[in-house]
Amino acid sequence: MSFFDWSDRLDIKVESMNREHRHLLQIMNRLFDANEASSPTKRNKSQDRDLVM
Numbered sequence: 001m002s003f004f005d006w007s008d009r010l011d012i013k014v015e016s017m018n019r020e021h022r023h024l025l026q027i028m029n030r031l032f033d034a035n036e037a038s039s040p041t042k043r044n045k046s047q048d049r050d051l052v053m
Contacts, residue, residue, distance in 0.1 A: 003032040 004025045011018055 002029045004028055 006022050006025055010021060012021075
C-alpha cells in the first residue's frame with residue numbers, strides 16, 4: 001500500500017528533481033509499510049540508510 005503516490009500534480013518540470021522526489025516518496029512509503037507491518041523499532045537497516053543522504 002502506498003501512503004504517497006506520485007502524480008503529475010507533483011511534477012516540477014525538472015527531471016533530476018522529480019527523480020529525487022519520487023525516490024523520497026518511495027522511502028516514505030517503505031517506512032509507512034514497515035510501521036504498519038510491525039513495530040517501528042524493527043525497521044531494517046537498509047531503510048535507515050536510505051534516509052542518510
